[in-house]
Amino acid sequence: MTTTRFINANVIDTRNGQVLPDRQVRVQDGRIVAVSDTALEGADDQVIDVRGRYLMPGMVDSHVHVTAITPNFALLETLSPFYVGAKSSELLKDMLMRGFTTVRDAGGADHGLASALEEDSLIGPRLMYAGRALSQTGGHADMRGAGQQTFEGCFCCAGLGRVCDGVSEVRRAARDEIRKGATQLKIMASGGVASPTDRVDSTQFSLEEIDAIVEEATAANIHTMAHAYTARAINRLIPRGVRTIEHGNLMDEESCRLFLEHGAYLTPTLITYDALAREGVEAGMAEHLQRKVYDVLEAGHKALAMAQEHGVKMLYGSDLLGRMQRYQLDEFHLRKDVIPTAELLRSATCNAADAYGHSGDFGEVIPGARGDLLVLEGNPLDDITVLTRPEEQLLLIMKAGKLYKNVM
Incomplete structure (x- = not known):
């Protein structure tokens, strides 16, 4: 399976209700393996530049x-x-x-x-x-x-x-x-x-x-x-x-x-x-x-x-x-x-x-969680209705490390 690295992402920390700015996130074999505020190395990674948009769990x-x-x-x-x-x-x-x-x-x-x-x-x-x-x-x-x-x-x-x-x-x-x-x-x-x-x-x-x-x-x-x-x-x-x-x-x-x-x-x-x-x-x-x-x-x-x-x-x-x-x-x-x-x-x-009974398995952007990720144009913590307009706001959908939508 392709290893995907998201860069320049504003990650939504769902558990604490906050934005983690300028993060890189690596997904490998269907799981998140790294979330970092510094550059991750990987010459063979598929790189997706989020360009300051909002990355959150599915x-x-x-x-x-x-x-x-x-x-x-x-x-x-x-x-x-x-x-x-x-x-x-x-x-x-x-x-x-x-x-x-x-x-x-x-x-x-x-x-x-x-x-x-x-x-x-x-x-x-x-x-x-x-x-x-x-x-x-x-x-x-x-x-x-x-x-x-x-x-x-x-x-x-x-x-x-x-x-x-x-x-x-x-x-x-x-x-x-x-x-x-x-x-x-x-x-x-x-x-x-x-x-x-x-x-x-x-x-x-x-x-x-x-x-x-x-x-x-x-x-x-x-x-x-x-x-x-x-x-x-x-x-x-x-x-x-x-x-x-x-x-x-x-x-x-x-x-x-x-x-x-x-x-x-x-x-x-x-x-x-x-x-x-x-x-x-x-x-x-x-x-x-x-x-x-x-x-x-x-x-x-x-x-x-x-x-x-x-x-x-x-x-x-x-x-x-x-x-x-x-x-x-x-x-x-x-x-x-x-x-x-x-x-x-x-x-x-x-x-x-x-x-x-599956804490940490999904619902968060953390190492070990499933590679279920969304990229949104707007910040749902500022306006939850961002989630209700997928045609205009939902730019990327990944499930288990596979992309099902990408209009970045």
Whole structure:
């Protein structure tokens, strides 16, 4: 692999929220091997003169559904997985071109997509995947309608989740997803918007079932992420070792205390509710499900402010579905008036690595980290919206030492 040396770079130190001026950065064999304020030698290096622009690590979206080519999940489960994979390839390429070099899939993706991306058979970000999200009968990943006695598709094809009940079943399901290479397990632990038979304010899975899932993840040295809206759902999850809470729109002060006590992370996904409210039905969501969006839409903004006030660590997440995935960068707009710029940038970089148990592996421009780098015209620490205009601001994208865009 070519050794690349960036010179005259203003490096964004994401962990400390500062600019390191006039740096050289060497990437070799897919990893950063040196960051220096003096000249690095290397006659055979490919040299890229950044010319005072801003070099930062590739971004991380901690909540995506790369196979959610439609917000109609019942339809998705009947589609050919070959068709879904082909359409997902378009979504994945677009994510990389927005500057996301790593994404964490929250249900639906598998080892096949992850391997294709790793091999460059598909162009897109590095893919961490939960496999099938674990759901109880009638839970957030059970897409059967109230009057439906049988299922038209099958739970082994293109859906986002699998149904399991009881400690032995959830343990077997968790072990099966781990066997298939899951980098984290996803628990559907409360009601949701897109599921037809549950209520947003319901809790799902017994404590014993949750304990079994977390125990299996811990045994495999991976983390758990849990879909949860209400304080009642969140506050029973965090003490049991769930690492990241997804959404959290209806959390309370006790939730914040638990986040801090147990070192858990919150992944707000404000943009998906904004997008669903505006065009969910037009994009394919059933109208009666789209109405559930308003149960959590405004609450999400209040939860964000509460979490920031209490110092809860947060991750960047979008959770967008189908064609609405084009709004992936707009989460920055929805958070920027509440979250300080440096902290918002951390949520999309080093916080994710910390939350996943991979500190130093990505999300920072430091020796040993993956060679996932972006060059920007402007400084995102001065104006976070620089990141939301990739067509004009994002000049270079490197993932694992390979260039995917370079208009320097």
